[in-house]
Amino acid sequence: MRLGERRRVGPLLVRGEWGAGKSHFISYVRAVCRDLEVASSVVNLNARGHALNHPQRSYPLLAENVELGGLPRGLRRVLIAKLADEEGRRRLERFSKYPASGELEKAIRSLCRHCEGEDLPVVEHFAWTTVLGGDVAWANYAYKRAKALERIAALGRLFRALGAPGLVLLFDEAETIDQLSNVRSRKGAYSVLGTLSRMDRVWCIFAVTKRFDHALGWDVPGVLDDYGLSKDARWFLRKWDKGDLDVLDPPGVDRRAARVLAAKVEDLYERAHAFRLGDPAGLRARVDEWAADPGRNPRTLMRKVIHYLDCLRPLPSVSQAVQPATENAGRYWGTQVLPGEETLLTGSGSVGTRSGSEKPLASHAPPSARLATPRSGSEEESAPLPAYPPSARVSPNPMPENEEDLWRQLKEARRQKEELEAQLEGEKANQSRGFYMKVSEEGAASLYGLRRFPITFYMQEWVRILDMKDEIRAFLKEYEGELARKR
DSSP: OHHHHOSOOOOEEEEOOTTSSHHHHHHHHHHHHHHTTOEEEEEEOOSSTTOTTOHHHHHHHHHHTOBOTTSOSSHHHHHHHHHHSHHHHHHHHHHHTSGGGGGGHHHHHHHHHHTTTOSSOGGGOTTHHHHTTTTTTTOOOHHHHHHHHHHHHHHHHHHHHTTSSOEEEEEEOGGGGGGSSSHHHHHHHHHHHHHHHTOTTEEEEEEEOHHHHHHHHHHHHHHTTOTTSOHHHHHHHHHHHHTOSEEEOOOOOOHHHHHHHHHHHHHHHHHHHOOOOOOTHHHHHHHHHHHTSTTOOHHHHHHHHHHHHHHHSOOOOHHHHHHHHHHHHHHHTTOOOOTTOOOSSSSSSOTTBOTTOOOBOGGGSOHHHHHTSOEETTEEOOOOOOSSOHHHHSSSSOOOSSHHHHHHHHHHHHHHHHHHHHHHHHHHHHHHTSOEEEEOTTSOEEEESSSSSOEEEOHHHHHHHHHTHHHHHHHHHHTTTTSOOOO
16 A cells, blocks of 8 residues: 555545445445554545534544554544553554654653553543544634644554554545635635645545535635635645546446446345345346436446335245344344243234244344343253333333223223312312412412412411501502502
């Protein structure tokens, strides 16, 4: 790979329209990087959360998606694995002593010292805020953008110090640069493109469509000679204008290649669903239909073939359809299979039992069921599978098991209804009297009906007010002309 041969590698533009295979190519590059022990990360760009002109927003996602060989995904996990290894920790310590560590110098040094004997787990260390970008992602200031770009450059040098050739950055949906609302934002994006493209030990691959070229073609005549344009932005725009950037265009798909693609899709479909078409005329008709479209998008062809096979594949029986459903229920809801648990999907027998046979289908049991199942000789016996998640069983009104339970639930519901009706009637009777009093939750006495909200006083306050009734009447009579009356 060129990243291992040269210190600085120019960017690569993977150009193609929707369905041309750009995202698949990015996945392929990640797989190659994994095999070659090259660090890689991928970011899906957009004009809001992960815009090109604000790399500080994308840095945490970039750190989260870092991969290096067979290590777990994520920059935190990769560094923890290296810190646990004596040679890796020694490399990190050496890296933190050189100016190349940049923004990561103090954080890496703190993590290395922390691993020398403190009881606090390294995963809780405060230095991860700097390494993972938690301190730069919250604001759009220019200095935050500069910090994020410096940390990306430091990551490339970090992985080089760990023995990898560098860092491969894969940016999908880079054409969303045309969604930035003004030329100032796009100039910032061009500056970021130029900075990323000229980093040492960092190779950037941008997946773009024609929209990317249209946006640059519109902006280049007006901004290329702008004195406010940064050097990195000017470098990138001039390279694009002269055609000096490496561009990878998708190969064309003719009718012959389309038939080969359709046959491969059919083969994968057969292995997934155990269904064989048998008549290739239908596939040829789908290919001819696709070839009549001037766009000739490969993804459209695959969708046409899959839809055609879905329409021809016979639907499974009820018992066959229930088994995958219960397997998924146990997998996604974490169902715990209990001894003697019965299902509600069938009238008799368990879901995991073939019709006419007492032997359960152990292959359809969730992993927890297979692990907890006792073995009998060489055969594995499966417990009955649950028909729904445990949360559905733990409910205030469970499903009645027989007629007696049903009548008991009906009587309880009727009793609750009568209590609520009686309480409602009592409230209406109190309101019909005009004024009435109630005891509040705090133990005070509330007078209702006089105003919109109740008038509430504690008992001793009501007593004092009632003791002043003669004084209150005298006051009202004395100032009767000045007091307002409510209409």
